Amino acid sequence: MVSHASPARTGPDGSAEQKREARGVMRGRRRGASGPFRTLALAACLALLPAAALAQAFTVRSSEVEDIKRVYGTVEATVEVPARARISGTLEALSVDEGSFVQKGEVVAHVIDEKLSLQARALEAKIEAARSQVTKAQLDYQRAEELFKRGTVSKSNIDQLQTALTVAENTLKANEADRAVIEQQKAEGDVLAPTTGRVLEVPVTQGSVIMAGEVVAKVAADGFLLRIEVPERHARFMKVGDPVRLGADELGDDGNARAGEIVKIYPEITQGRVVADARVPGLGDFFVGERTQVLISVGTRQAIIIPLKYVTTRFGLDFVHLAREGSEPLDIVVQLGERHEIAGEMGREPGVEILTGLKAGDELVMP
Secondary structure, three states: OOOOOOOOOEEOOEEHHHHHHHHHHHHHHHHHHHHHHHHHHHHHHHHHHHHHHHHOOEEOOEEEEEEEEEEEEEEEEEEEEEEEOOOOEEEEEEOOOOOOEEOOOOEEEEEEOHHHHHHHHHHHHHHHHHHHHHHHHHHHHHHHHHHHHHOOOOHHHHHHHHHHHHHHHHHHHHHHHHHHHHHHHHHOOEEEOOOOEEEEEOOOOOOOEEOOOOEEEEEEEEEEEEEEEEEHHHHOOOOOOOEEEEOOOOEOOOOOEOEEEEEEEEEEEEOOEEEEEEEOOOHHHOOOOOEEEEEEEEEEEEEEEEEHHHOEEEOOEEEEEEEEOOEEEEEEEEEEEEEEEEEEOOEEEEEEEEEEOOOOOOEEEOO
């Protein structure tokens, strides 16, 4: 049996089969051209991914940091100067109280002694009598001089009257000097502030009887300081001039923790502790005897510090992402310590000390 094929349709430009083959070749060329471009674009994107991941990686290192210890300091007056009574008597007036601010020489109290007033009145009477005697002696001497010129009075009488006048004048001067002493004693009844500062204690009350030299008020001079007690194992690292900082609860006017320096270290160890004095500006608004937390440096130590941005917190736990070769990063629980400032790509950035969970050489990735 002979099969007859259908006649092929032809056009003016050739057979239909040839045209279909030509269109297929053209489509194949277009597909072949687009495939390599897609491959190159995908390869470029994949090449960028490791670089970006590498830029966000952080290698854990151990570095030397300042070893900060927290101790407690007590606010003390630098110098306590007592204001004492200079005479015995009754405290008639008391013009200051605990916490009052006084200037040097200001009257803080007044003491009176009734005996001084009686002595002053007695001296006034003696002075009046001495003045009368001086007046009488002057008149007698002048009259005797007139009579001596007439020859009715001898020279010896003139000498006696002159001596009596001199004695009367000296008696008047002595009584006036005694009166000045009484006035000075009465003026010493004013109790004066010995220095400029704040009154810490007033152990007496108005109307009480006090003796000469008794303390009427205690004034804190030359500001305030922190008296710090440090365990003796840390004392060998301390020296005058070392910086100190108050705890985070005690902020200055600028919002930062108040800072100062150690000004004195006492050489005696008492009950296993060394005492040091630190001067911190702005302690005037503390109470004397108040205890506050102080941060001091006791040397250096090795620590692991990482940027704070690599730490995440979930359910009350702190995590970091530990890079692993050939697999996904692993979440590791870490224990955080003190905050620090570390050098970053854009300058200083916040960091945190890792107490447990990491070791030097670990690779971290951003969460």
